[in-house]
Amino acid sequence: MYRQSLWIVSLLLFAVTTDALAHQAKESVTRVLFNNRTGNIEVMHRFLAHDAEHAIRQIFDGNPDVLLSQNERERFTRYVSERFTLRDQDGTELPLHAVGNEIDGAYLWIYFESAIPTTLKSLTVTHDALRDLWPAQTNLVTVERNGETASALFAKGAESITIELGSHSAAQTP
Numbered sequence: 591m592y593r594q595s596l597w598i599v600s601l602l603l604f605a606v607t608t609d610a611l612a613h614q615a616k617e618s619v620t621r622v623l624f625n626n627r628t629g630n631i632e633v634m635h636r637f638l639a640h641d642a643e644h645a646i647r648q649i650f651d652g653n654p655d656v657l658l659s660q661n662e663r664e665r666f667t668r669y670v671s672e673r674f675t676l677r678d679q680d681g682t683e684l685p686l687h688a689v690g691n692e693i694d695g696a697y698l699w700i701y702f703e704s705a706i707p708t709t710l711k712s713l714t715v716t717h718d719a720l721r722d723l724w725p726a727q728t729n730l731v732t733v734e735r736n737g738e739t740a741s742a743l744f745a746k747g748a749e750s751i752t753i754e755l756g757s758h759s760a761a762q763t764p
Contacts, residue, residue, distance in 0.1 A: 616641060616720060616727040622676070622713070624706060624735040633686060633702040635670060635719070642666045642698045645723055656698055663691045667700050673718040676704065677750075679711045714752045717744045 618641075621634045642656045646666055656662050667688050676684040686702040693699075717729040721744065729744040733753050742751035 616724045618717075618719065618727075618729045620674070620717060620729060620731045622715070622731060622733040626706075626736075629706055630703045631676070631684065631706055633674070633676075633704075635674070635700040635702075637666075637670075637698045637700070637720070639693060639696055639698045641720065645669070645720055648723055657693055663693075663698060663700075666698065667691050670700055670719045671702065673716075673722070674702075675716045677714040677716075678707055678709075679714075681714070710755060712752050712754050714750050715742055716750045717742075718749075 618638075619636045621632075623632045623634070625632050639656045643662075646656070646662060646669075647653070649669065650665065656666065671686065671688060674686070676686065678684065684704045684707065686704050689701040689703050691698065691700045713733060715731050715733070717731055719729060720727040721729065725746075727745075731742045731744065731751075733740050733742070733755075735755055738756070740753045742748075742753060744751070
């Protein structure tokens, strides 16, 4: 009986420790999708709602409730819009317009869109959201166009990454 109890306690401690360590990983995922049907570039950011609340606390002070407060979600949306950009091959920033946000389980989703430029050979992405608060923050961006997918990982010093559209190459700019 003692061994069985010890085994159960060990298993519970492992589960709690794994959960705690898993939450220590600061990361977001962003999907950039070229929607030819609508003529828009659709940007979908996914953040842990818990991380968004901590960020708002550090940036704006107070005790935010991202899960219940649309105002706090919009506040975080504005923060993200100031730290995420898309530029064309000439360095011209594509205007991203906030479309909305929502809570889905433990995640906060934020949506933006921009018209697809008539000529677009490459896309330079900058994604500094939460990286200004937590050096260990990583932001993964996946770009999908005409059945091709390219990914860019923003971590440890990566400021902008250029993705050549029509190929899978990406170049990081320190």
